[in-house]
Amino acid sequence: MDKDNSDSSSSSNNDTEVELLREQILQLQEHLTTIQQEIATATNLMGQQAAQNANLQAQAQAVANRREPGTLLKPPAPEMFDRTQTKLQGFITQLQVHFNYFPVTLNTDKRRVTYTHSQLKGSALDWFEPVIREYLSGHRSQRTISIITNFDYFVEVLHQTFGIQDKKRKAEHKINLxxxxxxxxxxxxxxxxxxxxxxxxxxxxxxxxxxxxxxxxxxxxxxxxxxxxxxxxxxxxxxxxxxxxx
The missing domain is CATH 1.10.1200 (Non-ribosomal Peptide Synthetase Peptidyl Carrier Protein; Chain A)
Known part of the structure; x- marks a missing residue:
């Protein structure tokens, strides 16, 4: 009888120990998962910080060498605009970001409009070509002068031609139907x-x-x-x- 009780007690103790070990293993696994997540987050932050540092160093070096950030970082040119209304605002945003890389080369409204001309194609280029020709001819209307020498006005005309007006006409057509x-x-x-x-x-x-x-x-x-x-x-x-x- 005593032996049976002893065996039963021993078995119970073993079960308890096994259960405790399982709990400890689960806790260790959870702790390991947390550590891995923290390492991944830290690695990601370090990567972002490294990219920011590289960007700042490039800008500092550009200033020290009297060179523009764009000559070192070589950012991609904005996607060329053909007249697609849904892409107009994105195109303008890309232009403004690009200008920031070249604060000397593209430091005037006229230079910015001229650069934008190189990023037009299709119907958008067909629209702008007569404006350029008129400006170069010397017989310029005030509207043409404003388009070439005032970037904000140029953007406004772009919206009127390829953005807002198209949206307005489509809405009028749909509401009438x-x-x-x-x-x-x-x-x-x-x-x-x-x-x-x-x-x-x-x-x-x-x-x-x-x-x-x-x-x-x-x-x-x-x-x-x-x-x-x-x-x-x-x-x-x-x-x-x-x-x-x-």
Whole structure:
């Protein structure tokens, strides 16, 4: 009997020790994982810091040698712009970053516009070529002079030609095709999104909005006092549509 009790006690102790060892191993594994993560984070930070230091050293060396950072770092040129509206803002941002690498070579608006000319292609280049020719001819309009000598104005004209105006025309086209086929709520949300892009005066769009509603909603709206605000008018239209749907 005593031997059986002894064996049972020994087995229990062994199980306890094994369990403790398992817990210790798990803790060590968790600790090792944490250390590995910390090492990876530190390595990443060290890499970023090394890149920043290299950039600063290059700039310091450029200043000491009276050379521009771009001559040492050799940044890639901005992606050439062809007239794709969605790429216009990115192109302008790339230009501004590139200018920072060459604070001496590209230190005037005229030089920056001239450099940008070299980064145009396709329809964008076709648009700009007559401007350059007019400027070089000596018979220059004030608009042409401003485009060549004022980079901010040049960017504004780029937006007018290839950005904002294209977006405005597309919005006007889409809003004129828009009609209510489902709920007034969904239709009105799309209508307001397009309206914001058209630049139209909201107070004079009630009739335009009304003409695109379902006939059943229009008939009920005739019975309502017409508010001055398009937003209030839309609220009434949605309420009527919801009531009819119920």
């Amino acid at each position: 828009l009609t209510q086929t489902g709920s007034a709520s969904v239709f009105s949300t799309k209508y307001l999104q397009l309206l914001a892009k058209t630049g139209w005066d909201h107070e004079h769009t009630i009739s335009h909005y009304f003409d695109r509603l379902k006939k059943e909603v229009q008939e009920e709206l005739y019975k309502e006092d017409r508010p001055a605000s398009i937003h209030n008018f839309i609220t009434i239209a949605i309420r009527i549509d919801d009531q009819q749907y119920q």
